[in-house]
Amino acid sequence: MTRVYDLICKAEAAIAGSFLIVMVALIFLGGVARMMHVPLNWTTDVATCLFAWACFFCADVAWRRDALMSIELVTERLTPARQRLLVLVNLVIIALFLLFVIGSGFWLSWVSRARSFQGIPGVSYSLVTMSLPVGGLLLLTTTCLKIRDEIRGRATHRAHAL
Amino acid sequence: ETFTLRFNHVLSPSEPFHEGFQTWAKRVEERTNGGLKMRVFHSAQLGVEEDIIEQMRQGANVGQNTDAARLGSYVPGIAVINGPYFVETLDEVKRLSSSPTVKKWMDELAASRGLRVVCFDWVQGYRNFFTNKPVTTPADLASQRIRTPPAPIWQESIRALGAAPVAMAFGDMYPALQQKAIDGVELVYNNIPGGRFYEVLKYANETKHIMLINFEVVSAQFFDKLPKDYQTALVEECQKAGQETSARILASEEKVRAQLKERGMTITENIDLAAFRKAGEKAYQALNLTEARAAVYKDIGK
C-alpha cells in the first residue's frame, strides 16, 4: 500500500514538473513562431491546460510537505491535547470540502463535455475541468493520511510553528 | 412569483451596449410590474463567457451577451453568421430573425443544448482592419499578423482574407502592437478610442469584413419557467433596445471616424471590396459552411 502511494507521489511530482517545463517551452515557442510570422495559436490553449493540472498537483505536493501557509498565532497557545483536537477539526472540514470539490468537479466535467477549447475545436474542455477533481482526489488522500497520523499521534511532520 | 435574471457581458461600462442592456432591463422590469428583474453585470464580473454559457445549460438564472462563433461550437451552422460579408446591413440582420433556417438552429440550440437565444438584434458595427500599412486588397494583408478571437470561424475568416491570424487576449493587444509582436488588429470603430489603439496604429482600412452581430442568450430551462407574458416582454424589449442601440452605434461610427482622423489616423476608403468578398469565400469552404449560407440567403432573399 505504502509502495503504491510512494509511486503515486513520485508520478505526481514528475508530471507537475514536466508540465511546468513544457509550459515554458510552449510559451517560448509561441513567441518565436509569432516573430517569424507563422503564429501558432494552439500553444496558449495547451499551455494553460497543462497549467491547470500542474497547479493542482503542485497544491498536493505543497499540502503533503506542509508548505501551505497558515497562521498559528492562536493555536500555538493551546495545550497539546487541544491543539491536536483543533488540527483534527481542521482536517475533517478540509476533507468534507474536498469531497464537495471532487463530486461537483467530476459532475461539471461530465455535463459540460460538449464545451470545446476556443482555439482547438474538437477537443473537450473537460480535459481542463478534470484537473481539479483529480487533484482533489490526491489532496483528499493526503488529508486522510494526515488524519490517520494525527489519530495515531505520530504526526511525522507537524506544521511549522509560527 | 417573481424572477431574477443576472445578465453578464464582457464589455466595459462605457460601451454603448452596457447602457442598452440597462435600458432593456429597466423596460422588462416595468412591463412585468417588477415580476421579472434583470441585473446587468459588466466587464465579465460574473465570469468568462464560456463559463456563463455552461451555467445556463445547467439551468441557472443567468444570461450572456455572446457571438455566433461561440454558439457555433454547440450548433455548428450558427457560426456562419460570423463569416466574412455574411450580412451587410441592419435590414438584413432584421430579416435573419424570420429565416426558417436560423429559427431551426435556434430551436435546436434551446432543445438539445439548453441555450435560449432571446434576440440577436444587437450589432456592434463593422469589423475593419487597423494596421500600420495601408490595405486595399487581400494581397496587402499577406503575412501581416492580425490579432483575432480564437474561435475557428474568426481564424479562418481572417486567414481567408489574406492575413495570419494571432489569438491573443484583448488586454495584450496594445502592448503587443507597441512592441510589434503583431502587425494589426481587426475591430469595430468603437473599440479604438477606448483601447487608445490610434497611438500605435496608422491606418483604418474600411474593409467592413464582418458585421458583428451579438446574441442575447439565457438558460432555456429558466426561460421555459417564465409565464408567457414575461417571455414576450423579455424578447420584445430585447429586440427593441437592441435595434435602438445598433442604430445609435452605426451613427456614432461617423463621429469616432472623424475623431481618429483628427488624432492622426489615415482612413483607407478605396478598398477593393469585390476582391475581399471573393477571398472571404474560402472561409466558408474551409469550414464546410457554404450550404448553410446558401440556405439562409435563400430565406432572406440575398
Added chain:
Amino acid sequence: MLIVSVAFFLLILIGMPVAFAIGISGALFFVQNPDLPFTIPVQVTISMTQNFALLAVPLFILAGNFMNKSGITEQLLNLASVMTGRWKGGLAQVSIALSALMGGVSGSAIADAAMQARMLGAGMLQRGMSKGFAAGVLSFGSLLTPVIPPGLGMILYGTIGQVSIGRLFAAGFAPALLLWAALGMTVWIVARRRGYPAERTARMPVREVGSALRGGLWALLFPVFLLVGLRMGVFTPSEIGAFAVVYAMFIGVFVYRKLRRASFLEALEGSLADVGSVMFLIALSAIFTYGIVLESVPDLVAEWIMAVTGGLNGAMLLIVLALLIAGFFIDSTVLIIMLTPIFLPLVKDLGGDPVHFGMVFIIAATIGNFTPPVGAAMYAVCSILRCPVGVYTRESVPFFLAVALVTLALVFFPGLVLFIPDLIFGAS
C-alpha cells in the same frame, strides 16, 4: 457576505491553511444562495488557472529557482557585497542591495525572500543580528524585486487594467530607489543603536571591484535584453516569465556552467511546493470573489470612497490605507486581481494617471506579503529562520513604517513616478 467573512476569520484562527479557509468560507455563499448552480465554485477555480496573465506567477517562481542554481545569484551577492559591505548594518545592507540587483531578473518578492533567507539568514544571525531584525530585513527588502522591472504585479495590473506594461516597467525605477534609501536608512539607524558590524572596514581593491562587476554582468544585462526583446517584438508582457526561465537556464548551462542535470532537477523539484502554495491560494480565492461581486461590494466601496473624499489625492490615500489593511489578510496577487477593476476606473474618473496610480497600488498591495497574519514572504522567511511571528512583527514595525511612508509620499508626487516613463515613451 457577512457570514462568509466571519467564517473566513474563524477558520484562519483555528489554524487552517489560508487557501482552504478562503475556498471553504467562499463556498458558504453558495449554501446561502441555493439558486446558484453548485458547480460555480469549481468552475471559477479552474477558470483562474486559464488566465494567461497568471501564468507569469509560476514562471517567475521557476525563473528564481533556476537563477539560484545557475550561479547568477552568487555573482550578484558578490557584487552587492562590494557595493554596500562598508555600510553600517553590513550583511543587512547587502541583502537589500541583492534584492535590488535580483529585481532586474526576477519578478516575485516571495521567491526573492525565500531565496535570500536560505542564503543570508544564517550569516546574519552569526554576526549577532537578532532573529526578528534579520527576518524583517530579508522579508521587507524583497519589496524591491517586483518594483524594479520586470515585476509580477505590473504584469497583472497592466493586463487586467489595460495599462501599458512598458510604461509601468519604466515607472518602477525611481520608487525602487526611494524604497531602497528608506530601508537602508532604517537598517543604518537600528545597526548604529545596536552595534551591528559592517562587512568590511577597508576599501576594496579596484581589481576585485572589476571582477565583481564582470561576474554580475550577465544578470545586469538581463533587463537590457528584456527591453530589446520587448522592442523587437519577440515577447508580449505575459510571456516575459518564460523568457526569464530560458535565460536563467542558458546562463546556468553555457556561461557559468553550474546548471547540470542534478541541479536542474533540484530547482524544478523545489519549485513545485512554491508554485502549489501560491497558485492554490489564488485559484481558490475566485470562490470568495464571486460572492463579493454578486453582492455589489465593489460598487459600494467605490461609492463610499467617492462620498468620503473629495478629490484624487484623498481617494488615493484612502485606497493605499485600505490596501495596507486588506494586505494584512489577503495575498498581494489576489488583491491586484480583485481590486484593479474597482479602483482603476475610480481613479481615472477623478483624473488620475493609470501608471502613477498603478505603481502606488502595486507597492501598497505587495507590502501585504510582509505583514502578519497572512503574508507569503513573511511566512517563507520566518519558517526558514525559525522565527516566531510575534518576534518578527515587533521588529519589522520600523521597516513597515519606512515603506508605508514612501508609498504615501508617492501619492503626492506623481512626477517622481512618471518622469522616467515620460522620458522613454514621451508624455502621456
